[in-house]
Amino acid sequence: xxxxxxxxxxxxxxxxxxxxxxxxxxxxxxxxxxxxxxxxxxxxxxxxxxxxxxxxxxxxxxxxxxxxxxxxxxxxxxxxxxxxxxxxxxxxxxxxxxxxxxxxxxxxxxxxxxxxxxxxxxxxxxxxxxxxxxxxxxxxxxxxxxxxxxxxxxxxxxxxxxxxxxxxxxxxxxxxxxxxxxxxxxxxxxxxxxxxxxxxxxxxxxxxxxxxxxxxxxxxxxxxxxxxxxxxxxxxxxxxxxxxxxxxxxxxxxxxxxxxxxxxxxxxxxxxxxxxxxxxxxxxxxxxxxxxxxxxxxxxxxxxxxxxxxxxxxxxxxxxxxxxxxxxxxxxxxxx
Amino acid sequence: xxxxxxxxxxxxxxxxxxxxxxxxxxxxxxxxxxxxxxxxxxxxxxxxxxxxxxxxxxxxxxxxxxxxxxxxxxxxxxxxxxxxxxxxxxxxxxxxxxxxxxxxxxxxxxxxxxxxxxxxxxxxxxxxxxxxxxxxxxxxxxxxxxxxxxxxxxxxxxxxxxxxxxxxxxxxxxxxxxxxxxxxxxxxxxxxxxxxxxxxxxxxxxxxxxxxxxxxxxxxxxxxxxxxxxxxxxxxxxxxxxxxxxxxxxxxxxxxxxxxxxxxxxxxxxxxxxxxxxxxxxxxxxxxxxxxxxxxxxxxxxxxxxxxxxxxxxxxxxxxxxxxxxxxxxxxxxxx
Numbered sequence: 002x003x004x005x006x007x008x009x010x011x012x013x014x015x016x017x018x019x020x021x022x023x024x025x026x027x028x029x030x031x032x033x034x035x036x037x038x039x040x041x042x043x044x045x046x047x048x049x050x051x052x053x054x055x056x057x058x059x060x061x062x063x064x065x066x067x068x069x070x071x072x073x074x075x076x077x078x079x080x081x082x083x084x085x086x087x088x089x090x091x092x093x094x095x096x097x098x099x100x101x102x103x104x105x106x107x108x109x110x111x112x113x114x115x116x117x118x119x120x121x122x123x124x125x126x127x128x129x130x131x132x133x134x135x136x137x138x139x140x141x142x143x144x145x146x147x148x149x150x151x152x153x154x155x156x157x158x159x160x161x162x163x164x165x166x167x168x169x170x171x172x173x174x175x176x177x178x179x180x181x182x183x184x185x186x187x188x189x190x191x192x193x194x195x196x197x198x199x200x201x202x203x204x205x206x207x208x209x210x211x212x213x214x215x216x217x218x219x220x221x222x223x224x225x226x227x228x229x230x231x232x233x234x235x236x237x238x239x240x241x242x243x244x245x246x247x248x249x250x251x252x253x254x255x256x257x258x259x260x261x262x263x264x265x266x267x268x269x270x271x272x273x274x275x276x277x278x279x280x281x282x283x284x285x286x287x288x289x290x291x292x293x294x295x296x297x298x299x300x301x302x303x304x305x306x307x308x309x310x311x312x313x314x315x316x317x318x319x320x321x322x323x324x325x326x327x328x329x330x331x332x333x334x335x336x337x
Numbered sequence: 338x339x340x341x342x343x344x345x346x347x348x349x350x351x352x353x354x355x356x357x358x359x360x361x362x363x364x365x366x367x368x369x370x371x372x373x374x375x376x377x378x379x380x381x382x383x384x385x386x387x388x389x390x391x392x393x394x395x396x397x398x399x400x401x402x403x404x405x406x407x408x409x410x411x412x413x414x415x416x417x418x419x420x421x422x423x424x425x426x427x428x429x430x431x432x433x434x435x436x437x438x439x440x441x442x443x444x445x446x447x448x449x450x451x452x453x454x455x456x457x458x459x460x461x462x463x464x465x466x467x468x469x470x471x472x473x474x475x476x477x478x479x480x481x482x483x484x485x486x487x488x489x490x491x492x493x494x495x496x497x498x499x500x501x502x503x504x505x506x507x508x509x510x511x512x513x514x515x516x517x518x519x520x521x522x523x524x525x526x527x528x529x530x531x532x533x534x535x536x537x538x539x540x541x542x543x544x545x546x547x548x549x550x551x552x553x554x555x556x557x558x559x560x561x562x563x564x565x566x567x568x569x570x571x572x573x574x575x576x577x578x579x580x581x582x583x584x585x586x587x588x589x590x591x592x593x594x595x596x597x598x599x600x601x602x603x604x605x606x607x608x609x610x611x612x613x614x615x616x617x618x619x620x621x622x623x624x625x626x627x628x629x630x631x632x633x634x635x636x637x638x639x640x641x642x643x644x645x646x647x648x649x650x651x652x653x654x655x656x657x658x659x660x661x662x663x664x665x666x667x668x669x670x671x672x673x
Contacts, residue, residue, distance in 0.1 A: 082497045089458050089499040104451045108444035115440045122425050161418050163425040179518045186515050
C-alpha cells in the first residue's frame, strides 16, 4: 500500500510495516511545498490511526520524536507562510497597480499645475503645460537658454516674464525633473497593467481594453468577484452614487458606470447608449468568466459584440421622439 | 546746462543749443535700463518744451524722426517688460517656494503611504515607513536580496510576505525611486527657503526660524503686508477659522495661529501660552518691519524676546486656578 506523508512516500504491507521508503531531504521549504501539494491532491493519505511519527523514525527520516516534532513545527509554519504569500494573486497585483496609478495621476497633476504656475512668472508666453512644460524646463531652465532652433525661441526672447535667478532656476529644474519622473512612472505602470491583463484576463482585456478591464477588476475587488457579478451589475460598476439614488428615490437607473469609457458605449448615439452598454456589459461578464474559469482567449467575443452593436444601431437609426416626450411628461407629473 | 535724456547726456547753452553730447549706443536693453534709472533719479531732466527728437537728430543719435520714434517705441516696450519682470520680488519667490513645498509634502505623503501598503504585502514585518522604506526598496527590491549585514536580514528571511515577482519588483523599485526624488525636492526647497530668508528677512528668520518666517510671509501675501500688520494680527495668522468664530459668536479669541509652532510658544505652560504668543508676535512684527524698511540684522531682538518670556514665566509660576474657575463660571452663565 502506498502512503504519501509530508516527509516522503512509504510502501507498506497490509499490517502497516514499512517495506520501502522514498524520503525527502530535510529542506524545510521543499517539505512545506510538498505538504501543501499533498493537502491539495489528497491522494494516498495515511489511513486513520497510522502513526506518522513512528514511521518517520523507523524509516530514518527523524532520529527522535523531538526531531520529528521540531521538523513538523517548522514545516507547518513554513507552509502557513507560503499560503499567506500566495494570497497576492496576479489580479490583486493588478489592483495594486491600478491604485498606485491613481495616486500617481493625482500627484502628477497637482505638481504639474504647481510647476505651471511657478514657471509662468518667468515665461508666461510659453503656452506649454503638463509634461511638455516639464521637458522644456529640464532642457533649458531659464528661457534665456532656449536655443535658436527651438520654435519657442522668439517668444522666449521677447517674453514679459521675470528673470530667473540661478538659485530659483536650479530649484525649478529639479522640481520639473521630479515631475517628469512621475510621468515616467505613470507610463511604466500602464505598461505593467497591459502586460498583466494579457496574462490574467486576456478576454476581458480584448473586449474592454487593458485600463478599463483593470479598473473593473479593481472595483469588483478581484477577477473572481467580477466573474460572479451578473452583467447588470457590471453595467453600473462605478456608478454607485447614481445607483443608490435610483434605489432610494425615483431617480432613473444609471445606464452605465465606468464602462462609459468603452469606445462602443461613448460613441453610441444617446438613445442607444443604454442598449449598447447592456450589450457591452454582457460580453464583459462573459469574458471575465472565461478568463477566471478557463483562461483561454476567445477572439470571437469582440466580433460578436461588434455585430450585436451594429444590429442595435441598425434597428434604432433614429431617436425615439415620442417615447422621450412621454417620459418627460411622466417625470413632471411625478414631481408634482 | 546739463540735460539727461533717454539716449544720453547733453550739455547745452542758455538758449538750448547743444554744445556737447555723450550718446549711448543703440542697444535697446541698455537704453531701457538707462531710462528706468533716469525715471527713478529724476535729476537734470529736460526742461519743459525741450524738443528731444530734434536734439537726438542734431546730436547724431537718430538719423531721422522715423528712426527716433522707432527706437523710442522699442525702448519704452523693453522698459515696461523690465518693470513687469521685477514684479517677482524675493519675498514672492519665497512664497512660491512655500507653496511648492506644501504640494511636495502632500504628494510625498500620499505616495509614501501607497508604497507602504504596496510593499507591505511582500514584507509586512519590515517596520519601515516613509523615506526609510523607500531607501530600503531602492536598495534591495525584493526582501530576498537583503544582505546578511542588514539589521532586517533575519526578519526578511522569515517574512510571511509574498514573493515579489521580477516585473512587480521593477515597478515598485522605480516607484520608490520617484518617492525618494520627492523627499529630495522637499529638502532642497527647505534649504532654498532658509537661504532666501537669510537674505530677504534675516531678523524674521532669526526670531521665527526659516520655515515659520516663510509661512508668515506666505500667509500675509508679502513681506510688506506682514510689516504693515499689527502684531495682534500676526499673533492669529493662520487661525482664521477660530478668529471668525470668535468675531461671529461668543467663542474665545484664538491665542495663536501658526506661531504656535514657535518653540517659545509651544513649550510654554498652558496658562502662559497667550501671553507668550503675544510677546512673540510683537517681536515678529518688529522684525518684519526692520527687515522690510532697513534690512539690517539686529541680533538683540531674540535676546529681548527671551528675556521677556523669562519675565512672563517668572511672574506667573503657577496656573491661575481661581481665575480659571471664575472664567469657567462666567462662560457657563453666558451660555444659559
